[in-house]
Amino acid sequence: MGTSAPYQLVAERFREAIAEGDWAPGHRLPSRAELGAEYGVGENVIRRAQELLITEGLLEGRPGAGTYVRERQQRLTMLRCPALGHPSAPLAPEGVATWEANSTAKAPAPDAIAARLAIAPGEHTVRTAYEFLDSARRPLMTAVSWEPMAITGTTAVVLPDGGPLAGRSVVERMAHLGIEVVRANERTRPVHLDREQAHLLGAAAGSLATLIERTYVDRDDRPVETADLLIPADRWNIDYQLRLLTTERATD
Incomplete structure (x- = not known):
């Protein structure tokens, strides 16, 4: 993990929060500025971590509303x-x-x-x-x-x-x-x-x-x-x- 890019490390922390139930389905994530301050990284790192988890199907973006933990949806x-x-x-x-x-x-x-x-x-x-x-x-x-x-x-x-x-x-x-x-x-x-x-x-x-x-x-x-x-x-x-x-x- 020591050689992973910062956004990958943050993404892993996000996965843990979802897996452990700290972020439940439908949970709205704090703003990128708030998350950046919490994790000690820039907003661009938070954005890349969020995009990675959106690709994986764990998060979803809602235009004008923010980023949420994705609820299980049937295709x-x-x-x-x-x-x-x-x-x-x-x-x-x-x-x-x-x-x-x-x-x-x-x-x-x-x-x-x-x-x-x-x-x-x-x-x-x-x-x-x-x-x-x-x-x-x-x-x-x-x-x-x-x-x-x-x-x-x-x-x-x-x-x-x-x-x-x-x-x-x-x-x-x-x-x-x-x-x-x-x-x-x-x-x-x-x-x-x-x-x-x-x-x-x-x-x-x-x-x-x-x-x-x-x-x-x-x-x-x-x-x-x-x-x-x-x-x-x-x-x-x-x-x-x-x-x-x-x-x-x-x-x-």
């Missing part, structure tokens, strides 16, 4: 089989109690997003950032959505979080405009959370997450919305259900 399952035939399907996956959304109109489409939407770079979109929370308002996942304003810009459903269909699915909002969404294209890849993403998710910077790049397409093969879903790997199982054609249907 959630996200079922990726979009019910396009059921436009009233809920926006949030099972296990999410509520969500917060913040929309920005006339947001220029970044190059990569423009390519996914088949529009020109810089063309106006509605960008909506979502935070999905559990019943204790702990962050579970985030999403960022872009919709071409050429489609919704002059309608009552231009803002996903406002208007007569606020909080409803993309499929239902598009159906209100007479647009039938028939397909969802998804690409998944592992990513490491940067500091901003980790802060929103109450996780450690650098921890593993799954990024799902989803694009909804209408009957004319036109992209009508694209979104980045960011899902912490330590909280979710991601299950896909694939419908297979029967031999009779496949040969029709």
Whole structure:
């Protein structure tokens, strides 16, 4: 232990406090300044120790509220089989109690997003950032959505979080405009959370997450919305259900 870095030594003391019950599940840790004074180290050392235990699943960060001893939680399952035939399907996956959304109109489409939407770079979109929370308002996942304003810009459903269909699915909002969404294209890849993403998710910077790049397409093969879903790997199982054609249907 004598050759361990200071943050590792502090992290071991934190583990002992949790294991011995001094810090019970749900306990809010003192501020980094208070812990630094107690352990005789700087706040940066405390931050690194906390991030290490967040990665290990012993602590969790809650944006704006501090760092807590994590309560034992059952892993959630996200079922990726979009019910396009059921436009009233809920926006949030099972296990999410509520969500917060913040929309920005006339947001220029970044190059990569423009390519996914088949529009020109810089063309106006509605960008909506979502935070999905559990019943204790702990962050579970985030999403960022872009919709071409050429489609919704002059309608009552231009803002996903406002208007007569606020909080409803993309499929239902598009159906209100007479647009039938028939397909969802998804690409998944592992990513490491940067500091901003980790802060929103109450996780450690650098921890593993799954990024799902989803694009909804209408009957004319036109992209009508694209979104980045960011899902912490330590909280979710991601299950896909694939419908297979029967031999009779496949040969029709």
